[in-house]
Amino acid sequence: MFKDYLLTYKCQACKKTSKLNYFNVSRSDMENELGTNFQVSCEHCAIRKSYHVNDITAIPNRNYTFLIILAILGLLVAAIMFLLGKGVISTFSIGIPIAIYLIYRNNTEKAITRFNRNVLPRDRDYQPKNKKIL
Numbered sequence: 001m002f003k004d005y006l007l008t009y010k011c012q013a014c015k016k017t018s019k020l021n022y023f024n025v026s027r028s029d030m031e032n033e034l035g036t037n038f039q040v041s042c043e044h045c046a047i048r049k050s051y052h053v054n055d056i057t058a059i060p061n062r063n064y065t066f067l068i069i070l071a072i073l074g075l076l077v078a079a080i081m082f083l084l085g086k087g088v089i090s091t092f093s094i095g096i097p098i099a100i101y102l103i104y105r106n107n108t109e110k111a112i113t114r115f116n117r118n119v120l121p122r123d124r125d126y127q128p129k130n131k132k133i134l
């Protein structure tokens with residue numbers, strides 16, 4: 001549903017950072033599904049090259065859908081509380097979405113660190129039978 005982090009790699013041809021159309025997986029999952037080395041086309045220059053799973057880096061997804069949904073929800077609750085004359089509680093209704101967002105962001109950062117620390121051995125070249133093609 002929400003793409004917590006993006007999987008990126010540096011294109012060997014144009015050197016630009018390109019995104020993988022692949023989400024919320026670990027490097028081990030990628031190796032299981034795509035193989036230790038897999039081919040992918042750069043989103044900038046469209047040149048298809050082979051990459052090792054370790055070449056993939058997780059970065060935060062700068063997509064604020066989740067934050068916006070929380071903010072709208074907070075404002076809605078605050079408005080209802082305000083209409084009901086419970087002004088004090090409306091401060092909480094803003095505070096709770098902020099707290100949820102901070103927890104979410106913290107978890108995302110942990111997931112990114114986990115992904116990037118999971119370095120797989122270079123000497124292995126596993127290729128699954130039903131290799132998924134990106």
Ligand SMILES: [Zn+2]
Binds near residue numbers: 012014015043044047
């Ligand atoms: Zn490229």
